Amino acid sequence: MARMKFLCDADRCIECNACVTACKNENEVPWGMNRRRVVTINDGKPGERSVSMACMHCTDAPCQAVCPVNCLYTTADGVVLHSKDLCIGCGYCFYACPFGAPQYPKVGNFGSRGKMDKCTYCAGGPEPDGSKEEYEKYGANRLAEGKLPLCAEMCSTKSLLAGDGDIIAQIYKDRVSKRGYGSGAWGWQTAYRETIKS
């Protein structure tokens, strides 16, 4: 089995936000929630970099560990998914997540956040693959169709990479050695406890 990961090559990201739009459209993510977003660091200063960030599908995921009802699980592909039927909307996964991935449909006063929503790596949820219930709750299940997440698939500069961790790490490594620089595989040390040394 492949170990699915995301990698954002910040030296290529042009902050076009097409990944954000593609994600929202493909998964019918409700108004007010963003499973993926682009953040610009040192905005307007020399050396600014934009990074597209969503759930990184961590190894030994912190959200999964802190969930008081154990509604999160990791699939054989290394994708972290959750059950909206079990989620009680306590908000703990957001405190534990190093990447701010979990989203809640409501503002959250009086503990009424609603069911947590986050990037599924376009892999749906616990319902049967491709079912109507799965789509309504979690959005598309492209992985079951043999496709990668749409955000990475349609990235105009191929900054955002998705796929087997070893393969995308090799692509990034080759890029860094060829062009002679790289600002790092953002989030990899925190999410997967490894960095890509070129």
Place this chain on the structure above:
Amino acid sequence: MTRGVAQIRFIAAMLAFAVMLVLAAPVGAQQPVNPTASSVKEEQLLQQLKRIQGRGTIPDTKSYVIEQPEGRDWRHFHEVTLRWIGAVSIIGMLVVLVGFYLIRGMVRLESGRSGRVLVRFNGFERLLHWMTASCFIVLAISGLNVTFGKELLLPWMGPDAFSTWSQWAKYAHNYLSFPFTMGVVLIFLMWLPGNFPNKMDVEWLKEGGGIVGHKHPPAYRFNAGQKMVYWLQVLAGGALAVSGYLLMFPFYGTNIADMQIAEIVHGIVAVLFVAIMLGHIYIGTIGMEGAFEAMWDGTVDANWAKEHHSLWLEQEEKSGKVTTPPSQGAMQAAE
């Protein structure tokens, strides 16, 4: 003449330009333009700061934090540290109480009942106490469920039933916090007179009070032990209310680190509070004869007051508040 000066100036300027070119040439030739020479690097940012933050384009400002590795530390607190603190303090307190009961047993009324009674807590005081206490019990159980539920209840309840229960527990926890906070504030105000520490408390503590020691050191309406419970519940209740409302209104003037700190304070204070209250429940029920009726019926026997609150009894006797209720008087006569 002016023309000659201009010519010299021109030549000097050309020479200076040539020197600049010569100096600049090797830099341009040896170092190709490196567009990331000054770029931010993740590693560097993480070493400088604990959090990486930038500028986003969506209204949700929380999302501008792209990386906060301290989430992993908070996870360790919540899953390991808090469980240990909770388990040691609560189970430890239970062990101490069982051991104490086996050794000391129930503290009896040494001189029996006199049949004369006096009011210890009026109706309003008891109502407030039991309102706060019942809220506390629900809050404690629903709160402990968040930390220990998935280990203790989930295996035999199953995921669906456990989620339903946890959802209701969460709502109960959130909404009962309001009457509980009101109770803590009113208890603070109501019993504040009489809970200021004084000289008697030092003596009382030296003698080990009426429960550890076997003597009956004098005390006014509240002895040093009760004053400690009073102040602990005020402080713990206050800390729980503040941290709890921060958690209930997430990200109102707080950031992710503040939310984590609020949860850490809430968790630690809560488990210690539960442990303290177990001690309070013990003394108020099986630990001491005549204590429970003070809060349930509102009255205590004069002999109980003499043994545990002698100075308070004197005050009450002076103002003529000690009475002989007809029913108990009749029972005494029949004996």
